[in-house]
Amino acid sequence: MKFVVDQQVEDIEMPENLKLNTFLQEFHSDCPNSECNFGFYGFAFGQSPFPVPKLIQDELIKNADKGAYAAVPGIPELRSAISKYNKHYFGMDVSPERIYVGPGTKELIFNLLEILHGTVILPTPAWLGYLPQIRFLKKNYHMLPTRANKKIVPNDLRKLALRLQDRQKILILNNPHNPTGLLYDRLELEEIADVCREQNIAVISDEIYALTTYDFSKFVSMGKIYPEGTFVTNGLSKSHAAGGYRLGYVIFPQHAIDLRRQFKKILATEYTAVSTPIQHAAVAGFEISKEMDEYFVHTRNIHQIMGEYTYHALTAIDGVRATKPDATFYLLADFNAFATDLQKAKINTSQKLSESLIVHPYHTAIVGGDSLVLERTDFSARIAYVDYDGVKVYQEYLANKPKSSFEKIEFVKKNAPKVVAGIDMIADFFTNLRKDALQELQIKKSSMIASN
Ligand SMILES: Cc1ncc(COP(=O)(O)O)c(C=O)c1O
Missing domain, CATH: 3.90.1150.10 (Aspartate Aminotransferase, domain 1)
Structure with missing residues (x-):
């Protein structure tokens, strides 16, 4: 044939x-x-070259017998561990209900782009993963070239948003940033958030490298600055050197209850849930421990x-x-x-x-x-x-x-x-x-x- x-x-x-x-x-x-x-x-x-932390590996072995499907947004233990992890490391108060687990943040970003209406604003240079997804979904998009310091210039964002007709726009913010390795500070994020509020821009804040920040006290999540409009994504791939585990999560903006329901529908349609043993192993990676x-x-x-x-x-x-x-x-x-x-x-x-x-x-x-x-x-x-x-x-x-x-x-x-x-x-x-x-x-x- x-x-x-x-x-x-x-x-x-x-x-x-x-x-x-x-x-x-x-x-x-x-x-x-x-x-x-x-x-x-x-x-x-x-790819992070380091070993997967031993306690994650041990939990994976221990949970190899878990053959049942997990709940669509993730097992409760994991959502609760991620909630505490966000409090401990990023100073964020996020209830477990706002956290959805997926097979890597790449997939979750794709799912977010699927459900969110509006033109995508992609600052450049950018990680090579976003553009094929945007094109695959046939979304309208605009590049937002950065200038000499390689960071988004708030006024450039405003000017671009003013030109777009959509009632909602989606900004892909990657902080810390691949490929530059640069970090946005609080003030820079606040200025971007001001434009986003003014121009009705939802933010997908890809924070997969957050815990690699060399002076970690300097990292601020956009989820803290603009909680009503930001989807924060993070996971095991970089900070835990476990990209192959395929486990990421998204934190929904405050009060986005209906959106979460829609999102659940999409996940259930596309992949049901993340592998159950992997979710159990991930609990150890997100629980606060000395190790x-x-x-x-x-x-x-x-x-x-x-x-x-x-x-x-x-x-x-x-x-x-x-x-x-x-x-x-x-x-x-x-x-x-x-x-x-x-x-x-x-x-x-x-x-x-x-x-x-x-x-x-x-x-x-x-x-x-x-x-x-x-x-x-x-x-x-x-x-x-x-x-x-x-x-x-x-x-x-x-x-x-x-x-x-x-x-x-x-x-x-x-x-x-x-x-x-x-x-x-x-x-x-x-x-x-x-x-x-x-x-x-x-x-x-x-x-x-x-x-x-
Ligand atoms: C900026 C950025 N976002 C997302 C990802 C993908 O992460 P995940 O393994 O969670 O899908 C990568 C991986 O290279 C990345 O560099």
């Missing part, structure tokens, strides 16, 4: 994360050089050490600029100072730049600007600094915590040699690019002199 795929599906573009996978696999099998055997310097994948607390502190400290090294090493390359991350395990590197040299080398798009860096002799995987919803000719890239053995590095960190700047650099050199070598490769790439451009210029000059 020849199957015919629905036209709607045919029209959907491959999401960038899948494209990236295919691209890396293709490169890998095609490379004839023996040096390729080690793989590549991996700055492309956004989890220490885990959050240590893992965020390691991310910070790796992030500071990456930031300083990258920006030490003449012409390279980068965001200085406050959280997450990413930063946004800006290679636009090399635009002329890149164009001379026929590297005209950020995709081409990623391709040029992954091939021999550089073997370095980055996520180029167009996968981050930037212009195709914007030579920016996301650098994820997680290419190391997280189980080993976690143990090393516990055994010998680096304190001084020198010790931190040594820690990175010893424990994350691929991060160090990958940045050196990026430096080599741009040095060679400049050298080639200079050489070409000299050849041109001398041929001009000769012909005179």
Whole structure:
């Protein structure tokens, strides 16, 4: 039988994360050089390298016998644990009824976009997951490009909202932010919330990286600032290094009781409920315990050490600029100072730049600007600094915590040699690019002199 795929599906573009996978696999099998055997310097994948906390693993094993379907919004123990977790870490009073559990925040964001009417406002650069969902749902959307500091400018948001005809708009706020690693402070959030109130904008606040904030006292949830209009999403994937568990949650805005009912309908229609053993395991991850607390502190400290090294090493390359991350395990590197040299080398798009860096002799995987919803000719890239053995590095960190700047650099050199070598490769790439451009210029000059 020849199957015919629905036209709607045919029209959907491959999401960038899948494209990236295919691209890396293709490169890998095609490379004839023996040096390729080690793989590549991996700055492309956004996954926490640390072990899943032991107490979550233990609970999963203990609950393997739970074969019954769970309630659609989640098991009561889990919703109650998430409620207490939000009080403890984020200072939020959220009753368990306002919390719905889903198979990852990606799915929950998709479900929210399904039920909420209105044009979507997507600030850019952005995580590569949102746009395919918005397109899949055929929603109207507008980009909101950020400026030099890479954060939403409230007045730009106001101006855009004033142009839109919808009675309701949806802003996707990602805080802390992938790919820049930046954190919005209270004042910035308040200014955005003022515009949202004024312009009737609902906010989906994707806070999946909240607990990775290096100076955690600085993190403020939009759910606190704009409780009547914000849907906060968070989960196990980043802070608990358990993306593969597929467990996230959404906190509904205050008083959105009818909306919760509608949402339940959607979840019941699409996936019934999250796996019951996973929900039981997640309770241990959200319950307040010394073990989890220490885990959050240590893992965020390691991310910070790796992030500071990456930031300083990258920006030490003449012409390279980068965001200085406050959280997450990413930063946004800006290679636009090399635009002329890149164009001379026929590297005209950020995709081409990623391709040029992954091939021999550089073997370095980055996520180029167009996968981050930037212009195709914007030579920016996301650098994820997680290419190391997280189980080993976690143990090393516990055994010998680096304190001084020198010790931190040594820690990175010893424990994350691929991060160090990958940045050196990026430096080599741009040095060679400049050298080639200079050489070409000299050849041109001398041929001009000769012909005179
Ligand atoms: C900003 C952002 N939001 C959401 C997700 C997806 O999280 P989940 O695993 O909960 O679906 C990711 C994962 O990379 C992310 O970077």
